[in-house]
Amino acid sequence: MIAAEKKSGRAGWVRSLKAILLLGVALLAVIAGVAGVMRLRSSGSGGEALYVYATDDGQLMLCRGSAAGAEPVLLAEGMARDVRFSKNGKYIYFVAEDEVSNAALYAISVADAGKQGTSPKKVSSDVSADQLEVLDNGGALFLKGDGRRRELYCYDGSESVRLAGGTDLFVLNEQQSQVCCTEWDDAGSTASLYRIELRSGERQALVEGVSGVADLRYAGGKISFLYVTGGKEEVPMYCFASDRLAASDAAARQPDAADYYTGGYSTDWDAYYQALEEWYPVEARNRIRQELKKWTYPIDCYTLYRYDG
Numbered sequence: 001m002i003a004a005e006k007k008s009g010r011a012g013w014v015r016s017l018k019a020i021l022l023l024g025v026a027l028l029a030v031i032a033g034v035a036g037v038m039r040l041r042s043s044g045s046g047g048e049a050l051y052v053y054a055t056d057d058g059q060l061m062l063c064r065g066s067a068a069g070a071e072p073v074l075l076a077e078g079m080a081r082d083v084r085f086s087k088n089g090k091y092i093y094f095v096a097e098d099e100v101s102n103a104a105l106y107a108i109s110v111a112d113a114g115k116q117g118t119s120p121k122k123v124s125s126d127v128s129a130d131q132l133e134v135l136d137n138g139g140a141l142f143l144k145g146d147g148r149r150r151e152l153y154c155y156d157g158s159e160s161v162r163l164a165g166g167t168d169l170f171v172l173n174e175q176q177s178q179v180c181c182t183e184w185d186d187a188g189s190t191a192s193l194y195r196i197e198l199r200s201g202e203r204q205a206l207v208e209g210v211s212g213v214a215d216l217r218y219a220g221g222k223i224s225f226l227y228v229t230g231g232k233e234e235v236p237m238y239c240f241a242s243d244r245l246a247a248s249d250a251a252a253r254q255p256d257a258a259d260y261y262t263g264g265y266s267t268d269w270d271a272y273y274q275a276l277e278e279w280y281p282v283e284a285r286n287r288i289r290q291e292l293k294k295w296t297y298p299i300d301c302y303t304l305y306r307y308d309g
Contacts, residue, residue: 050110052083052092060094062113073114076106082129088136093123100125105132105142107155123155133172133179141172141179148184154198163196173218180206180223182213190230193307195223206309211302224308233301238292245285252282 051063060080061072080096091109098104105127106120128143138157143150152167153160170181184191192208211230255275260268
């Protein structure tokens with residue numbers, strides 16, 4: 001993954017990016033045994049190039065500056081992965097194995113990397129690295145646990161504070177002052193969405209009792225997302241029936257003997273009884289229709305909404 005600070009306009013950005021890419025090629029050419037670059041970016045106002053890469057023997061290394069004077073710094077040994085920089089490029093987080101799990105979260109400032117007596121600090125074990133936000137103050141937002149029972153924590157550089165439980169989705173605002181997250185019930189059937197202030201921990205419920213949330217994002221200081229509400233609806237059994245004779249049966253009428261009177265004391269009884277024989281199946285079908293319209297069956301129904309605010 002490649003990122004670079006924006007210089008003066010698009011042309012400046014492109015020149016900066018080309019310089020970083022060329023520098024990356026030169027750097028990898030002089031470092032032996034590189035398994036792959038895990039992160040490459042420009043950091044700070046001076047645009048210092050930072051490289052994080054893994055060696056063939058599993059070491060996670062940090063290299064900064066030009067290729068000519070590059071001195072790699074060991075960050076971790078073992079199968080480190082999921083490297084993340086803070087947006088200002090001053091802090092590095094990554095996931096590696098520890099004695100508890102194979103998904104422990106570690107952090108170190110770029111300034112401290114390589115200094116004698118300093119090493120990455122373990123933030124937590126059993127984290128879900130697929131969702132991790134590194135803050136510019138050195139803290140981070142991360143999920144701990146598995147599935148929808150994961151818990152959302154905020155690390156402030158010294159300790160981790162639990163913000164929510166049953167969380168499978170969260171997003172940080174542009175000012176890094178609040179987070180919006182889901183919180184599922186114990187059964188995992190319905191969720192609520194909360195906006196939480198990172199400084200005070202104050203929570204505001206945006207929606208409650210929903211069946212699903214998607215496209216959660218901050219834009220222009222506002223939060224937006226899609227959500228689904230679910231419930232049971234009693235649907236008549238007739239809705240599930242195939243009734244190809246409905247139109248013709250609706251037009252049919254029960255025979256009346258008076259309609260077959262031929263004059264005097266005479267009635268065409270043969271025709272009347274024949275009409276009755278044709279009417280009886282129609283009558284039976286009408287009774288079935290009425291019963292099917294009275295009987296109902298519960299089905300799951302969902303409605304999609306969009307929240308902007």
